[in-house]
Amino acid sequence: MNQARSVVVWIVLSSLVIIPLVAAALSPLLAWRQPIYIGAGFAGIFAFALLLFQPLLAIGVLPGISRLRGRLIHQWVGISLMLAVVAHVIGLWVTSPPDVIDALLFRSPTPFSAWGVVAMWAVFASVCLVFFRRKLRLRPGRWRIVHKSLATVIVVGSVVHAVLIEGTMEIITKSVLCASVLAALGFALGTAHTQRNRQIKRQSRT
Amino acid sequence: MKRSQMSRRNFLAGTTAVLATSVGGLLSPALAQDFAPTRTMPGGANNYIPNAPLVDRIGGGGFWMTGSVRRAGDGVPLAGQRIQIWAHTTEGHERDPHSHGATLTDENGEFRLEMPQIVPAFGQPHGHLAYDSGDFETVFLRPIMPSASDTTLSAHFILKPV
Numbered sequence: 001m002n003q004a005r006s007v008v009v010w011i012v013l014s015s016l017v018i019i020p021l022v023a024a025a026l027s028p029l030l031a032w033r034q035p036i037y038i039g040a041g042f043a044g045i046f047a048f049a050l051l052l053f054q055p056l057l058a059i060g061v062l063p064g065i066s067r068l069r070g071r072l073i074h075q076w077v078g079i080s081l082m083l084a085v086v087a088h089v090i091g092l093w094v095t096s097p098p099d100v101i102d103a104l105l106f107r108s109p110t111p112f113s114a115w116g117v118v119a120m121w122a123v124f125a126s127v128c129l130v131f132f133r134r135k136l137r138l139r140p141g142r143w144r145i146v147h148k149s150l151a152t153v154i155v156v157g158s159v160v161h162a163v164l165i166e167g168t169m170e171i172i173t174k175s176v177l178c179a180s181v182l183a184a185l186g187f188a189l190g191t192a193h194t195q196r197n198r199q200i201k202r203q204s205r206t
Numbered sequence: 207m208k209r210s211q212m213s214r215r216n217f218l219a220g221t222t223a224v225l226a227t228s229v230g231g232l233l234s235p236a237l238a239q240d241f242a243p244t245r246t247m248p249g250g251a252n253n254y255i256p257n258a259p260l261v262d263r264i265g266g267g268g269f270w271m272t273g274s275v276r277r278a279g280d281g282v283p284l285a286g287q288r289i290q291i292w293a294h295t296t297e298g299h300e301r302d303p304h305s306h307g308a309t310l311t312d313e314n315g316e317f318r319l320e321m322p323q324i325v326p327a328f329g330q331p332h333g334h335l336a337y338d339s340g341d342f343e344t345v346f347l348r349p350i351m352p353s354a355s356d357t358t359l360s361a362h363f364i365l366k367p368v
Contacts, residue, residue, distance in 0.1 A: 029326060031296075032294070032295070032296050032325050033299075037299075096300060096327075096328060098251075099252055099328045102248065102252070107248055108248065108249060109249040110249075110328065110330055112329055113329075164329070165329040166326045166331065166354060
């Protein structure tokens with residue numbers, strides 16, 4: 001990949017996450033929220049922004065990052081994602097305990113809560129699976145299916161969660177980020193499939 | 207010669223009115239017979255602080271919470287009922303005591319309390335109302351504003367005697 005192209009890719013990807021963050025930082029709603037609530041909201045937006053990079057890191061298509069290094073960064077981003085989700089939930093809990101308890105128990109009146117909670121558990125499950133991958137002795141094929149399924153649950157759950165929330169995120173930048181996150185997942189799943197097919201063909205030839 | 211007055215607007219208005227009354231006619235027997243008690247909404251009691259004081263206005267005002275209180279079964283409007291109201295507003299969080307206040311229904315069973323503008327919190331612009339005075343079963347409501355820029359919100363109680 002030539003340098004100009006990689007610069008363009010990085011500018012586009014960083015704009016896709018920085019612009020929504022800046023737009024949210026300019027939200028009038030912030031004036032009426034305490035710091036812990038604001039922090040909780042931004043932890044959520046940050047976690048969501050990480051979802052744009054996770055699939056691309058996993059298949060090693062980000063310019064300037066080798067596939068191997070991409071996988072390593074993917075793990076660290078995964079852990080950051082989990083920590084950001086935890087910060088999001090704790091911050092909201094401190095702000096309004098009964099609303100978060102309702103959400104975690106799936107009895108919240110807000111339809112977006114359940115989507116977020118399901119995505120949260122899928123994040124935790126992913127991290128646990130990575131951690132205990134060796135111990136569980138999952139076969140590579142099965143591992144891939146489980147990990148991709150969890151990734152899909154995380155992305156779809158988070159997108160629906162974000163779309164349904166009337167919060168600090170500005171509607172257009174939020175929609176563009178949501179579409180990009182979905183596209184990144186779709187692209188990665190498709191590419192991973194092609195990569196795998198090529199690998200199988202190569203192996204069968206030798 | 208008189209020209210026909212049936213413009214498209216009149217036609218549409220008339221048809222809508224006929225449809226509305228006929229549909230209403232189908233539904234109204236159930237409503238007229240039975241004012242079913244309002245059920246507490248999920249999350250309605252969140253951040254409730256019992257015994258909110260009776261106030262003329264919560265904070266600086268500018269937003270109106272309105273509604274009505276009726277008796278279950280016969281639908282008789284209930285006067286003098288205490289309704290407690292709280293929300294996340296431009297002047298405070300739901301958990302702040304100064305975001306809470308109460309008002310009484312008038313002789314028509316209606317209430318109206320001025321309060322600061324409600325702003326979206328926890329994903330939706332919403333308010334909380336409670337009837338918790340003991341003569342009727344306790345009800346907590348959590349109405350949602352159709353638009354965050356609305357300056358009024360209403361909620362209606364049909365209470366079941368204890």
